[in-house]
Amino acid sequence: MNRTPGGPSVASRPERMSPAGEEVDAMGVRRWHAGIRLLVPWSVVVALASCGGATEKGPGDPAPCEPEGTALSIVAEDTVFDRDCMAVRAGQPFTIELRSEDTQEHNVAIFREGEETPAGLIFRGETFRGPQTLVYEVPAIAEAGTYVFRCDVHLSTMRGTFVVA
Numbered sequence: 522m523n524r525t526p527g528g529p530s531v532a533s534r535p536e537r538m539s540p541a542g543e544e545v546d547a548m549g550v551r552r553w554h555a556g557i558r559l560l561v562p563w564s565v566v567v568a569l570a571s572c573g574g575a576t577e578k579g580p581g582d583p584a585p586c587e588p589e590g591t592a593l594s595i596v597a598e599d600t601v602f603d604r605d606c607m608a609v610r611a612g613q614p615f616t617i618e619l620r621s622e623d624t625q626e627h628n629v630a631i632f633r634e635g636e637e638t639p640a641g642l643i644f645r646g647e648t649f650r651g652p653q654t655l656v657y658e659v660p661a662i663a664e665a666g667t668y669v670f671r672c673d674v675h676l677s678t679m680r681g682t683f684v685v686a
C-alpha cells in the first residue's frame with residue numbers, strides 16, 4: 522500500500538488523458554487537503570453530477586452501517602466498489618484507502634446526500650488508474666448525517682452511503 526502524505530505518487534504521471542468525462546478535475550484534486558479548492562470548472566462537475574442515479578434512501582432511514590474507526594478501506598474491481606456503506610465519527614479526521622484493481626480510473630468523493638453539486642462536495646480524492654492503492658487523508662466532517670460516496674468517473678454505478686455519526 523502506498524501511503525501518500527505529501528501527494529500521490531501518480532501526480533506526475535505525464536500521460537493524463539482528458540477526454541470529456543474523465544480526469545476533468547485532475548489538476549485540482551491532487552491536494553486533497555483542499556477538497557473545495559478545485560480548479561476544474563464547476564459546470565463540468567455539475568454536468569457529471571446531473572447524470573447520477575437518484576438516491577433512494579430517505580432521511581429517516583436508520584444508518585446502514587456503523588463507524589469503524591479512522592482508517593477506512595475500499596476496493597474497486599471490475600468497476601464496482603466492494604462495499605456500499607462507510608461510516609466515521611463526526612469531528613475526526615480519517616483516511617480512506619482505495620485499492621483499485623482496474624486499469625480504468627477511479628476515485629472516492631464524498632457529497633452531502635441529495636446534493637452532488639459543488640456546494641455539496643465534502644471531499645474529493647484524486648482519480649487514478651490501477652492496479653494501485655492510494656490513501657486519501659480526509660479532514661474531519663463536523664456534521665453528523667448521511668452523505669454519499671462515489672467514484673466521480675462512474676458516478677451512477679460506483680456509489681454508496683457515507684455515514685457520519
Ligand SMILES: [Cu+2]
Pocket residue numbers: 600626627628672673674675679
Ligand atoms: Cu470509477
